[in-house]
Amino acid sequence: MNGVLTALLAVVVAAGAALVLVEAIHLLVQRLGKRSELWADLARTAHRPFRALVVIYAIQQALRSGVDNFAGRGTVLHLLVLCIIAAAAWLVGALLLVVEDLALNRYRTDVPDNLRARRLKTQVVMLRRVTVAAMVVLSIGVMLMTFPGVRTIGASLLASAGLISVVAALAAQSTLGNVFAGLQLAFSDAVRVDDVVVVEGEWGRIEELTLTYVAVQIWDDRRLILPTSYFTTKPFQNWTRNSSAVLGTAEVDVDWSAPVEDLRAELRRICESSDLWDGRTCVLQVTEAIGGMIRLRALVSASDAGTLWDLRCLVRERLVGWVWENNQGALPRLRADTDPPPPQRHGVALPAPDPGVGSTTAFHPADEEKR
Structure with missing residues (x-):
């Protein structure tokens, strides 16, 4: 019982000291943010992941160095290591957001001549998606490697890595094709965010470009969702390839x-x-x-x-x-010939009938004078 109370006391002290330190640093960064947009963005984006990382690390160090006589100490320390890995990945992701915002704020896309800004936005967003996905996979892998049993399994699986890679490539052929197509679009300038395109007979703007799909905002506010591989395998019109004019x-x-x-x-x-x-x-x-x-x-x-x-x-x-x-x-006019065509039989014009024989022509006084 004394061991548990000692552990709880150490956790509270360590967490409190870490919170005080983090909040002091946060106030300093906020004050610097009044003069710089970079520091202001850091204060907004990185505060929570930094706080989580520092507090968890302080608790882990307190339990590791000062408390060693309570049940389940190894399990708790292992859980804290996993939390530290997750918090570190969260913090790195937040810092990537800050770097992205810093790069994008220098180039505005709401101006007429925004070709360079749209190119940069497309590439930065695509790189951030790839980096975040890689970090998630890497952090999960690092977490799994903290388990001794998983390390043993991983060593045995290395021998069959070639077969596994072939099977995975066949199973995810379409997905991997879209991923590589997304990277190709981002760095080939074939299409960018906010480009005006005509695709599938629809006129619209590129609203979102991801690793797997492209969202086109149609002129009537509909969304046309296409796989990224569509833009590398089929022709389409890009009205803003070199300029918006x-x-x-x-x-x-x-x-x-x-x-x-x-x-x-x-x-x-x-x-x-x-x-x-x-x-x-x-x-x-x-x-x-x-x-x-x-x-x-x-x-x-x-x-x-x-x-x-x-x-x-x-x-x-x-x-x-x-x-x-x-x-x-x-104004446009329609012209037509009102005279009826001559009668025909078997494609040959017939002679005009004698007006005096069986004629239905109306009588006119001038005819009487001619007679």
Whole structure:
């Protein structure tokens, strides 16, 4: 009984001293965080895992050095070692988050020219996922190696590691393929977070890129979930591969009598009066002249895909309105021949019937005068 009380007293003293030390360090880091975003992020992210690691380590050292006469001491110490390993992995993961935030805060993705920032964000996030996954596996492995029986089993399994690796590779072929495809996407710049893509006939943005899947946010807020291997094995459109600025068209059908030069001048006026246009391209061309109508194609440019969509709609709306208000004769027309075709028999035209014999032609006074 005295041994248990002594152990509890040692735990309380050690834990209390560790908490005081951790909170003192935390207050110091918070004060430094008022001057630096890095220290502020450390105070927010690493406080709890650091506290857990220090407290558990202090308790373990107190039990190991000062108390040795209570039942179950070995088991408790072993559990504390496992907790120390888990807390250390938690702390390292938190520090990785701080490093990621530090790298990403230097490059903003909410600005028009954000190509470099999106590339860095994609690579940093992917590396963090790989590192965290590796740390989890490594920490579990270290925990298992603290058991003597597991160490013995591990030594015996080394002899059959080749066979196990082959079986594991066959069983996880699809998963491993997606993992390597995710790493390839992150460092090949084929696709990045916030890229505008057209995939499976859908227009959207890359919302999330992980080791196994890619989430595409469709324009109507749906999500298209695709395996990462899709983007390494099938073609897709990337509208922001080199820059976010894009070109787009707005087509209008009008009559042959439409004043093309006046419409070209109107397109220029529409673009110059709109904040949606980026000043690069504003062209009106006749692309087709068949079927009794001509097709006008307005080619315009904008800083990004979303702005381009609004500009295309604006151009189409204003051109249609200008034609209606200023030249309604240029509206599309349908022309048809109203004269009936001559009667045929077996593909040969028949002679016209004699109007005087069995004719159903209506009588007109002029016919009487001719007679």
